Amino acid sequence: MIEKEILIKGFKESFGFEPELISRAPGRVNLIGEHTDYNDGFVLPIALEMSIHIAASGRSDRKVVLRSLDLDQTVEFDLDRIERDEEHPWSNYPRGVAYVLQEEGYKLRGMNGVISGDVPQGAGLSSSAAFELSSAMAFLALSDLQIPLPTLARLCQRAENQFIGVNCGIMDQFISAAGRKGHALFLDCRSLDYQLIPLNLNGYKIAICNTMVKRELTSSEYNVRRSECEEGVKMMRRRYPNIKALRDLTSEMFERYADELPLLIRRRCGYVIRENERVLSSVEALKAGDLARFGKLMNLSHDGLKEEYEVSCFELDTMVELARSVDGVLGARMTGAGFGGCTVNLVSQNSLESFISRVKEGYKEKTGISPEIYISDPADGAEVTRL
Numbered sequence: 001m002i003e004k005e006i007l008i009k010g011f012k013e014s015f016g017f018e019p020e021l022i023s024r025a026p027g028r029v030n031l032i033g034e035h036t037d038y039n040d041g042f043v044l045p046i047a048l049e050m051s052i053h054i055a056a057s058g059r060s061d062r063k064v065v066l067r068s069l070d071l072d073q074t075v076e077f078d079l080d081r082i083e084r085d086e087e088h089p090w091s092n093y094p095r096g097v098a099y100v101l102q103e104e105g106y107k108l109r110g111m112n113g114v115i116s117g118d119v120p121q122g123a124g125l126s127s128s129a130a131f132e133l134s135s136a137m138a139f140l141a142l143s144d145l146q147i148p149l150p151t152l153a154r155l156c157q158r159a160e161n162q163f164i165g166v167n168c169g170i171m172d173q174f175i176s177a178a179g180r181k182g183h184a185l186f187l188d189c190r191s192l193d194y195q196l197i198p199l200n201l202n203g204y205k206i207a208i209c210n211t212m213v214k215r216e217l218t219s220s221e222y223n224v225r226r227s228e229c230e231e232g233v234k235m236m237r238r239r240y241p242n243i244k245a246l247r248d249l250t251s252e253m254f255e256r257y258a259d260e261l262p263l264l265i266r267r268r269c270g271y272v273i274r275e276n277e278r279v280l281s282s283v284e285a286l287k288a289g290d291l292a293r294f295g296k297l298m299n300l301s302h303d304g305l306k307e308e309y310e311v312s313c314f315e316l317d318t319m320v321e322l323a324r325s326v327d328g329v330l331g332a333r334m335t336g337a338g339f340g341g342c343t344v345n346l347v348s349q350n351s352l353e354s355f356i357s358r359v360k361e362g363y364k365e366k367t368g369i370s371p372e373i374y375i376s377d378p379a380d381g382a383e384v385t386r387l
Helices: 004-015 089-103 127-142 149-164 171-178 222-236 251-260 263-287 291-307 314-324 349-367
Strands: 021-032 042-058 063-068 073-078 111-117 183-188 194-198 204-210 329-335 342-348 372-375 383-386
Touching: 004 021, 004 042, 004 063, 004 111, 021 127, 021 171, 021 204, 021 263, 021 291, 021 329, 021 342, 042 127, 042 171, 042 263, 063 089, 073 089, 089 127, 089 149, 111 127, 127 149, 127 171, 127 383, 149 171, 171 183, 183 263, 194 263, 204 349, 222 251, 222 263, 251 263, 263 291, 291 314, 291 329, 291 342, 314 329, 314 342, 314 349, 342 349, 349 372
Parallel strands: 063 111
Antiparallel strands: 021 042, 021 383, 042 111, 042 183, 063 073, 183 194, 204 342, 204 372, 329 342
16 A cells, blocks of 8 residues: 555655645456457456555646656656657656547646556556556646546546557456445446446455566557457358447357357457356356355356467466465456466455465466465545545
C-alpha cells in the first residue's frame, strides 16, 4: 500500500507546496474470461488493493509537470502540443489520456503531479490501465469535470490503443474505473453493461503468483491472436451472416461447421466461445456460492489457454501445476495476455501458508527464478481524495 504521507512529502519536495488532491486507480486480476474482451465477450475481473496514486495540484498555465517517485524522473509537456516521449515512456500514459480527453472537447488545466504505485509492471495486472485512470481522474478533478465511468474507461482505452499503440480491449480500464470492494465485476464487453457480483469466498483467498517473466504486450502475439479470431468470424459468416464477433456463437453453433475452418483458426475460435460460456457459468456458480464449481471452471480456462489458444508458457504452466498440487486449492489459471505474467488461484485460507511455501520453493527449483505472491481482496475502483 502506498502511504499518503510519502506522496505528499514527495510533492512538497518537488514543488514547494502541498497538493490539492490524490487520485488513485487500482490494478486488476481477471478471475476468468481471458482474450474474450476484444471478441465482444464476457469477463469477470476484480480490482486489486495495489494501485497507482498521483498527488496533484492545478497550474495557471498549460504545462504538465510530472515526477515519478519510483523512477526518480521528472517530465514536462504542454497541453497544447502533446507528443510521445520515447526517452521517458512511462509519461506517455498521462500524455495519451490528456490528448484523448482534449480531443473529445474537455478543457483541461495544467497540472503538477507526483506519481507512485505498487502495481507490478509487466506482470499482467494492468499497471498501464491503473496509470491511465489515475491520470484521468486527476486531470478531470483539477479541471472541475466529471465523466460517466463507462465513458471514461472507453477514453482511457482509446489512449492506450491510439497513443500508446497497444490494441487492448476494454476490460482493464473498465474494472479500474468501476471496481467495488468485496465484488467481482461481470462485464459485457460489447454493451458495457455490468453487474457487481458479491464475492463470498467463505474462508478462501485470491492469491496472485508472479512468474517474474516480463511480457511486452505490444511485441507479443496478442495482435496475432486478435487477427486469428477476426479471420474465424469472417469464415463463420458464410454460415451465420449476421454474426459480428465470436461472442455471437454458441458452442453448438460453432461445432456444426467448425470442420470448415483451418485447424489453427478452429482451435483459437473454439477456445474463445467456450471461455465465454465458462464466464457465464462462473457467475452462476458464484451467485450460488459454489466455489468448487468455480474452481473447476478456472482450471478448464487455463487448460484452454495452454492447449487451444497457446498463450501460456513453461513458467505459467509450472506455477499452475505447483498450485494444483496443494490441498485446499480449488482453481489455478494464468491470467492476463499470457507469455509470462501471473497466475490467479483460489486457495483455502487454512492452506495459504503451505501454498506460498510450495509454490515459491517449487518454482525456484524448476525455473531458477524467485516468484512474488500477492494476496488481495477485491478493492474499490478509481477515486479522488481532496486534501
